[in-house]
Amino acid sequence: MRFILEINLRGSGRDMNEKIKISTRNLSVFYGPKQALFDINLDLVENKVTALIGPSGCGKSTFIRCLNRMNDVIDLCKVEGSIKVDGKEINTKNTDVNLIRERIGMVFQKPNPFPKSIYDNVAYGPRIHGLAENQEILNTIVENSLKKAALWNEVKDRLNQPGTGLSGGQQQRLCIARAISINPEVILMDEPCSALDPIATAKIEELIDELKKSYTIVIVTHSMSQAARVSQNTGFFHLGKLIEFNLTEKIFKNPDNKMTQDYITGRFG
């Protein structure tokens, strides 16, 4: 008589073929004397959506701002440790920051279109990066970017109207179109839906799902259910530390860490 027991460790199986797009090692950030991030070791998988969750002030925005060197613009900010994109270190003095920001785009919490026309908002990046040789190519880039951002049908007849005249959800999709117009490899999104209604949020989420086929996406969100819906991997930050990083399914069903459990279930004191 023999009992065969297999315990199915659901959610622990990682895809061995996945490629790491960005990896950080011992990444620490200081704002003057205050340390905001402590030794973050995190791998962002290519063509996957990684969600970062955690209470306000836990360092998730600081973390993604490191990835395209946005913290450089803050005087007192010091970033230590390693950030590798495709295996190449970018946290060095001689890294071309403009090139990094071309490869790693960003979408912010509040839609922030330029006070320009819809067309010019999207054409701005390709123009300054010299991506379009002529008007025809630029037109194609604008159209494709707006199509990818699922906004084309809504704005194709009014490309010359100001971007700021669009609804909040449309403005956010315009910002996404602007981010992808220069054909980045990674898109960082810092609470992209926090100012949007549920329908506009659903459109952005559908878009994220579509965009992940071409881009690696990192999204900071305060909505647990959004993190659960859109991401494949989730990292939980608390007080500047990465507490747990796991498959999203695992995080929301059966997290390893008690602090993660308390946070996602609303028990955090």
Place this chain on the structure above:
Amino acid sequence: MTEHIVKSYEGQLQELTNIIVKMGGLAESQFSNSMIALLKRDQDLADKVIGKDFLMNEFDIKVENSVINLIALRQPMGIDLRETVSSMRISSELERIGDLSKNIAKRVRFMNFDLPSDIIASFKRASDVVQKNLKDVLDSYSRRTKDLAFRVWNSDLEVDDLVNKAMDEAMVFMKKDKKNLEISTQFLFAAKHIERIGDHVTNISENIYFLVTGDQIKGTRSKKRSTEE
């Protein structure tokens, strides 16, 4: 465990656990009373069991409503999600145990004489094991322990063996005399019901294991001879 920031959420989850515990208690007494009624041919007790079955159904509906409300209004995650989902599953298993206990009680009317004690020995042992397993599995639910749930899950084979033995004995008894036919048939039905209750108890243990660990017990348990063959 730390309490929820939102107290009413905590209250709803606690209420769900309370219903399951009460429902489990009723399932235990329904099953044990149906066995007493059968073995003593006590029609009054059998009628009580049959009459109380609607309570099990009411509990089940209550659990289902609570679970649907929790999912719609709270979007539970992590341990709360497992708590919610397993409550619904455990409730339907208990409801089935209630139905089968009622069916055992319904057999009493057709038991036209006392069975010889040597015939009912294996039958009674099978029922005792299942009753003990049901009690253990409910204890393991209340205490949120996986070890006890795992033990119950692993003891299903013992139940199957005892039920098979009881059925074999009933067949021998049946063949002895034509007048034994009716009572033996009822007895075979009841034995089958005990086996099914054992299966539902096993399912509950799987749900508790999932509730506590987030993993599922998976595996095959070899059987000497299944009554389902």
